[in-house]
Structure formats: C-alpha cells, structure tokens
Amino acid sequence: MPSTVPTHFVDQFGTNVRLLAQRKGSKLSETVQTKSLNGNECTFEQLGSIESVEITSRNADTVISDQEHVRRWVGSRDFSVGKLHDWTDDYRSIVPLTSAYVKSQAYAIARRKDDLIVEAFTADAKSDRTGSTTISWSPSAYDGTNHATDQLYVDHDYDVMGKLASTGTGMSILKIAAAKRILEMREVDQDQPWYIAMTPQQEQDLILDPNLTTSDRMAWKAYQNGEMPSFYGFQFVKTTALVLGSHGFRECYAYTKNAMGMALGKDVTVEMDRRADKNHSLQIVTYFAANASRLDETELVQLRCEETPATS
Numbered sequence: 001m002p003s004t005v006p007t008h009f010v011d012q013f014g015t016n017v018r019l020l021a022q023r024k025g026s027k028l029s030e031t032v033q034t035k036s037l038n039g040n041e042c043t044f045e046q047l048g049s050i051e052s053v054e055i056t057s058r059n060a061d062t063v064i065s066d067q068e069h070v071r072r073w074v075g076s077r078d079f080s081v082g083k084l085h086d087w088t089d090d091y092r093s094i095v096p097l098t099s100a101y102v103k104s105q106a107y108a109i110a111r112r113k114d115d116l117i118v119e120a121f122t123a124d125a126k127s128d129r130t131g132s133t134t135i136s137w138s139p140s141a142y143d144g145t146n147h148a149t150d151q152l153y154v155d156h157d158y159d160v161m162g163k164l165a166s167t168g169t170g171m172s173i174l175k176i177a178a179a180k181r182i183l184e185m186r187e188v189d190q191d192q193p194w195y196i197a198m199t200p201q202q203e204q205d206l207i208l209d210p211n212l213t214t215s216d217r218m219a220w221k222a223y224q225n226g227e228m229p230s231f232y233g234f235q236f237v238k239t240t241a242l243v244l245g246s247h248g249f250r251e252c253y254a255y256t257k258n259a260m261g262m263a264l265g266k267d268v269t270v271e272m273d274r275r276a277d278k279n280h281s282l283q284i285v286t287y288f289a290a291n292a293s294r295l296d297e298t299e300l301v302q303l304r305c306e307e308t309p310a311t312s
Contacts, residue, residue: 026110027239028117031195032260032292037076041131044261044295046070072295073131076265077116080287081108084278105286109268113290114241117260118197120292121253121300137294139302142178147185150297154178155249155304170305171202171252173211176232179254179301188256188299196234198252199242202305249304259299265289 035042053063083101122137139151144158157174169175176196183194206212206220223231234254245251266289274280294300 026113027237028114028197028241029110029262031193031197031235031237031255031257032117032262033257033295034262034264035074037074037263037265037289041073041075042263043131044072044074044293046072046258046296070296071127071129071131072261072293073126074261074263074291074293076263076289076291078266078287078289079109079112080285081105082283082285084275084281084283086279086281101284105270105284109286109288111241113262113292114239116290116292117262118239118241118243120260120294121251121255121302123294125294135294135297137297142182142301144178147182151300152182153302153304154182155247170205170307171198171303172205172209173216173232175303175305176234176254179303180233182301183254183256183299186298189258190233192257194230194234194254194256195237196252196254196303197237197239197242198303198305199240199250200238201250201307202252203236203238205305244307245304247304248306250307252303252305254301254303256296256299259294259296260292261295262290262292265291 033044035044081104083105124137125135127133127135137151139153140146140149142149142152142154142156142158146152154175155169157169157172158178159174179196180194184190188194212220219231223236242253243251266287268286268288270284270286272282272284275283
C-alpha cells in the first residue's frame with residue numbers, strides 16, 4: 001500500500017537523526033579519516049617518507065628514490081534500526097520530530113560507528129594493490145627502547161630510564177608520556193591531531209595519578225573545562241565502547257587522524273510507512289552502511305590499563 005506519511009516529515013525526521021548522530025552520538029568518528037564508498041570497497045592511499053641524496057660531483061646522474069605506496073582496503077557493512085509506532089499511542093500527531101524515537105535511532109547509529117572503529121583497532125586490515133595482503137594486529141610489548149617496532153602496546157609505567165612498575169597500573173601520565181615518546185621517535189606528523197581514546201575509568205585514574213605535578217593538574221583541569229586544545233600533545237576522547245582484552249586489561253589507544261579510516265557506503269536514511277498488517281501502525285526504519293579499518297600501525301599505540309589495582 002502507498003505510504004501515507006508526508007515526504008517533508010520523513011525528510012525532516014531523517015535530517016534530525018543524522019544531526020544527532022553526528023553531533024551528540026559518535027565519539028570516535030570525528031577522530032578518523034572518512035571516505036565515501038561507491039561499490040563494494042574503497043581504498044585509502046598513503047605515501048611513505050623519502051630521503052634526499054647528496055650530490056658529490058658536477059653533472060652527476062640523477063638518483064631516483066623509491067617511495068613506499070601503501071593502500072588499505074575498506075568494505076562496508078549494512079545496519080538498520082526499526083520501530084513501530086502505534087497510532088493509539090499518539091493520535092494527535094505523527095511522532096514529533098523532537099521525540100525520543102529520533103534520539104534513540106540516532107544514538108544507535110552513533111554507537112555502531114564507534115563499535116566499528118574500536119573493532120578496527122585490532123582487526124585484520126587488507127593491504128596491497130588488490131587488497132590480497134592481510135595485516136594482522138599482533139603487537140609487541142614496549143620495553144622503553146623499541147620505539148621503531150611497528151606494532152606496540154604499553155602495559156607498564158615508564159620513565160626515560162625504563163620500566164617502573166610490573167603490574168596493576170591503570171591509565172597514567174607515564175603511560176601517556178611513553179605513547180608520546182613512541183610517536184615522536186617514529187617522527188609521526190604532529191601537524192595532524194593526536195588522540196587518546198579511553199573510558200571514564202581511565203579519566204579517573206589520571207585525576208588521581210600521584211605523578212601529576214601541580215602544573216599538570218591545572219592543565220588537566222583546564223582541559224576538562226574545554227579551555228585548552230590538548231594535554232601532553234593529545235586530545236582525549238572519552239568513550240565506553242573500548243573493550244577488555246583477553247589479557248584482562250582495558251584496551252585504550254593513542255593514535256593519529258591518519259591511523260584509522262572509516263568508509264561510508266550509505267548515508268543515514270529514514271523510511272516510514274503504515275503497516276496494514278500491524279493495524280496501520282507507523283513503521284520507522286533507519287539504515288546506513290559503513291565500516292572501518294586500521295590504516296597505519298606506526299601511528300597507533302595500544303595502552304593496556306588495569307581497572308582493578310593489584311593488591312601486591
């Protein structure tokens with residue numbers, strides 16, 4: 001049967017869902033590269049560094065240097081969220097535009113986007129010209145010196161001399177400093193944003209960190225009040241989407257804008273129609289297609305945080 005829902009209402013509802021999902025929902029999607037996908041997959045292209053060579057004689061031959069070209073492939077996955085609205089619940093209007101339905105569907109979409117990004121931090125990535133090469137996430141433990149290792153996790157507190165504690169450490173200034181040191185030693189571009197994704201538990205760890213100096217605490221307070229752009233070189237993203245790994249630690253991440261990518265295959269779309277088989281209730285369905293991938297392991301450091309402090 002034809003829809004009896006005014007087109008302008010559907011369009012406005014969909015617009016409100018998209019705006020809420022972007023502005024109040026997803027915590028992580030603004031911290032990664034995004035790209036529209038047309039077809040089954042899209043690619044993110046990256047170029048490695050290149051070095052100059054010294055000219056040691058007049059009229060010397062030109063030296064051509066190879067530059068690494070890295071390509072990562074990202075497909076798309078389809079998602080939807082639906083709701084039936086019984087006309088007997090509200091016979092005066094068709095689901096107010098500012099209703100809880102708009103918010104609930106928008107937030108469901110936003111949570112899914114964050115889940116895709118969190119999953120992509122450690123999922124296999126597809127690389128090479130045709131996407132035939134799999135890049136698995138198998139990080140090594142940071143020991144205070146192995147900065148150049150492509151994949152690293154930090155699960156201890158470090159100072160410039162090395163490991164300070166062997167177990168029972170949550171998020172700390174020393175862990176953040178270690179991540180900063182790793183990225184700086186890799187000469188990662190600091191003109192792009194650097195992020196740390198963590199849960200409210202790790203934020204609490206930082207507030208109580210005894211290693212914070214007075215100036216650190218003042219800077220952290222200013223950061224929480226939105227009065228400074230970064231703290232220790234990072235912008236912090238607080239999310240509950242981060243998972244506990246099989247090792248028992250909360251997996252947080254220090255990463256750059258270029259480290260992760262999200263492909264958007266289908267923009268958020270809303271459809272509504274009356275269901276004759278449901279006593280003409282209004283069916284509201286919101287759907288979209290997206291997926292995420294890790295793009296560059298050298299611009300990502302996993303921070304493993306204990307959430308139950310060790311007793312010994």
